[in-house]
Amino acid sequence: MSGKGAPQLSVENCPDLRVAVVAAQWHAQVMDGLVDGALRALRELRIDEPALLRVPGSWELPVVAKVLASRGYDAIVALGVVIRGGTPHFDYVCQGVTQGLAQVSVDTRVPIGFGVLTCDTEEQAFDRAGLAHSKKDAGHEAVTAAVATAISLRARHRRVPQWP
Known part of the structure; x- marks a missing residue:
């Protein structure tokens, strides 16, 4: 993904949202950057008590996401x-x-911010990890996308009571 054409999301009215972050442990330095970016985004959105769970690797993310959604x-x-x-x-x-993450989101109707880096090289991962020298902050972006979607669903639900 080039990053070109990314939307400028504006997220407001969300401090009462319950948000969970589930993060793999492989590639600790990259993961530390992703988690730091996610937690910074949550603080900026005034979501004070997010849950943070660490799992062994990316493979375990869908099952934990499903439990959290439930x-x-x-x-x-x-x-x-x-x-x-x-x-x-x-x-x-x-x-x-x-x-797995897409299926969990569709089945549970809970938005999942996709902050899973799938890179050809370690250099590409560092470049997206939200570290001081990174070009992208994928952890921050994943939070913003998930929370914006949750707000959108909440607003839609309030306007259209018959929404399934």
Whole structure:
């Protein structure tokens, strides 16, 4: 993803949202940047008590997201990083995590901010991790997207009572 054409999201009226962040532990420095960016975004949105759960790797994100959705969270942010190696493992993990998180979101109607970096190189991951030298802050962006979607669903629900 080039980042070109990204929307400028404006998020307001959300301090009462329950938001959970679930983050993998592989690639600690990259993950620390993603988690820091996510927590900074939540503070900026005045969401004071987000849940933060750490899981072994990106593969575990969908199952934990599903449990969190069943516990009444308004939005979930999934953070992870998968870096291509020399085997098809990368493809299987990326596809499984992506499809798993999408399925959880559709099934539960809880927005999931997708902050899973799927990179060819470690350098690409560092460039997206929200660190001091990074070009992107994917953790922050994932929070903003999830919360904006939750607010949109809340507003839609209030205007259209028959919404399923």
